[in-house]
Amino acid sequence: MTALVNKSSSTPTDVVIMAAGKGTRMKSSLPKVLHRLGGHALLGHVLDCAAGLSARRVVVITGHGAIEVEAACTRFQGFSGTSQTPLDIQFARQEPQLGTGHAVQQAVPLLADDGVTLVLSGDVPLTQTATLQALMGQCDGQRLALLTLSMPDPTGYGRIVRSGPGASAQVRAIVEHKDASDAQRQIHEIYSGIMAVPTALLRRWLARLDNHNAQNEYYLTDIVKFAVADGVAVVAHQITDAAQVAGVNSPVQLAELERAYQQRRAVALMEQGVRLADPARFDVRGTLICGQDVEIDVNCLFEGVVTLGNGVRVGANCVIANCTIAANAVIHPFTHIDGEKLGVEVGEGALVGPFARLRPGAQLGAEVHIGNFVEVKNSTLAKGAKANHLAYLGDATVGERVNYGAGSITANYDGANKHRTVIGDDVHIGSNCVLVAPITIGAGGTVGGGTTLAKSTEPGGLHVARAKQISLPNWKRPVKAKK
Numbered sequence: 001m002t003a004l005v006n007k008s009s010s011t012p013t014d015v016v017i018m019a020a021g022k023g024t025r026m027k028s029s030l031p032k033v034l035h036r037l038g039g040h041a042l043l044g045h046v047l048d049c050a051a052g053l054s055a056r057r058v059v060v061i062t063g064h065g066a067i068e069v070e071a072a073c074t075r076f077q078g079f080s081g082t083s084q085t086p087l088d089i090q091f092a093r094q095e096p097q098l099g100t101g102h103a104v105q106q107a108v109p110l111l112a113d114d115g116v117t118l119v120l121s122g123d124v125p126l127t128q129t130a131t132l133q134a135l136m137g138q139c140d141g142q143r144l145a146l147l148t149l150s151m152p153d154p155t156g157y158g159r160i161v162r163s164g165p166g167a168s169a170q171v172r173a174i175v176e177h178k179d180a181s182d183a184q185r186q187i188h189e190i191y192s193g194i195m196a197v198p199t200a201l202l203r204r205w206l207a208r209l210d211n212h213n214a215q216n217e218y219y220l221t222d223i224v225k226f227a228v229a230d231g232v233a234v235v236a237h238q239i240t241d242a243a244q245v246a247g248v249n250s251p252v253q254l255a256e257l258e259r260a261y262q263q264r265r266a267v268a269l270m271e272q273g274v275r276l277a278d279p280a281r282f283d284v285r286g287t288l289i290c291g292q293d294v295e296i297d298v299n300c301l302f303e304g305v306v307t308l309g310n311g312v313r314v315g316a317n318c319v320i321a322n323c324t325i326a327a328n329a330v331i332h333p334f335t336h337i338d339g340e341k342l343g344v345e346v347g348e349g350a351l352v353g354p355f356a357r358l359r360p361g362a363q364l365g366a367e368v369h370i371g372n373f374v375e376v377k378n379s380t381l382a383k384g385a386k387a388n389h390l391a392y393l394g395d396a397t398v399g400e401r402v403n404y405g406a407g408s409i410t411a412n413y414d415g416a417n418k419h420r421t422v423i424g425d426d427v428h429i430g431s432n433c434v435l436v437a438p439i440t441i442g443a444g445g446t447v448g449g450g451t452t453l454a455k456s457t458e459p460g461g462l463h464v465a466r467a468k469q470i471s472l473p474n475w476k477r478p479v480k481a482k483k
């Protein structure tokens with residue numbers, strides 16, 4: 001359409017993620033970048049962001065806990081629905097760790113000179129893809145672009161030193177806090193740790209680094225002064241959203257960022273029309289897809305991939321994982337659902353809970369009722385089936401309109417193998433029955449309360465297996481002997 005081609009859009013993007021640091025302040029045996037935020041490893045968030053940029057290649061610099069970190073990257077498959085293309089991830093080991101410049105030096109042999117390198121940190125999880133795209137736009141395949149932020153308390157951060165006051169003044173250098181003069185420490189604009197730089201220039205500048213500074217480290221940030229000396233333009237892309245550049249160094253910061261993340265997820269859902277009783281008491285660790293007119297009460301936790309259809313209502317204090325809930329179903333308070341790998345399906349208009357438990361492979365048809373203290377595992381319940389109180393259905397196929405009485409269970413496990421129970425349409429299972437699998441109960445049959453049923457039954461009829469009732473009218477209850 002236009003004759004002007006934005007150079008940045010034609011320049012391949014390669015991403016370098018620094019993830020070699022120890023994370024001492026986490027006081028954990030788990031490498032810092034593998035701690036979880038919103039149910040995903042910190043590094044997973046950064047990889048997902050890279051996937052959103054359609055990066056040509058991602059080089060992860062590992063050191064501390066390298067084997068674990070590399071294995072986690074290899075398993076990374078993108079957060080559901082966000083990344084389209086699989087990432088080409090390579091690793092560069094940095095041992096020992098001599099600073100951020102030294103870290104990137106380990107990665108450059110894996111990078112091609114025709115690209116732009118975007119440097120990210122594995123412990124900065126909430127940067128948005130659009131922010132990085134804007135930074136890449138500022139770089140435009142030829143400039144050094146720095147992501148910066150003005151902070152009320154910039155202590156500890158590298159400062160953006162300009163040739164004069166104001167954001168239009170030229171960027172001259174980044175000075176680390178420990179190396180900064182008193183005057184430089186008054187600067188509020190800080191370097192976020194994220195930059196975009198033409199790879200050929202990066203390679204040249206990294207070769208010139210030294211460690212003559214307060215920390216005796218090779219600072220990546222020193223390349224800014226080389227760019228200035230070489231007459232290459234340096235641009236600062238300043239944002240105002242601090243959470244996007246916030247790093248995790250301690251459990252306190254991790255918890256703070258988790259809240260910021262959950263707040264964002266909650267707001268995004270409410271903007272789609274989801275009604276959250278309280279966005280501060282709501283957690284998603286994974287993907288939550290909601291239809292129209294979904295209502296979620298307080299203290300609910302969603303994990304893995306959960307889909308809620310139109311008009312679904314979720315009561316307070318539910319934990320719901322790996323599950324699809326069809327339109328107008330109601331999940332009453334304190335229900336626990338986890339489909340794990342098999343998934344759980346709740347049919348249209350079904351009622352579940354309070355205090356119900358749906359385990360992997362539970363498939364509830366339309367208008368099924370699962371009441372309090374009922375556990376369902378690897379079982380299919382057809383339309384209109386009900387198990388309302390204190391029951392267990394494991395490895396069962398339950399027909400339409402079946403009524404499964406209070407206290408009844410499938411004895412599906414013989415100590416070695418699992419067996420199926422098949423219950424035909426319109427069967428009525430009384431209270432406190434034990435159905436010893438494998439067993440089939442024919443359609444329309446009734447099983448009397450208290451029955452232990454070990455043999456399959458033909459359709460219809462009443463099936464009872466229990467001791468015959470006897471009554472002893474003159475029987476006397478024992479009394480305590482008098483002393």
Ligand code: UD1
Binds near residue numbers: 097121123174220
């Ligand atoms: C760095 C920047 C600073 C910026 C700040 C933003 C430098 C010299 N300074 O400082 O200007 O304001 O980030 O948070 O770059 N890492 C390695 N190998 C190393 C050292 C670090 O992989 O040898 C990794 C760390 O694991 C971390 C990232 O690089 O993911 C940043 O390192 P860190 O030590 O936190 O740098 P800062 O001192 O915070």
Ligand code: MG
Binds near residue numbers: 247
């Ligand atoms: Mg840091």
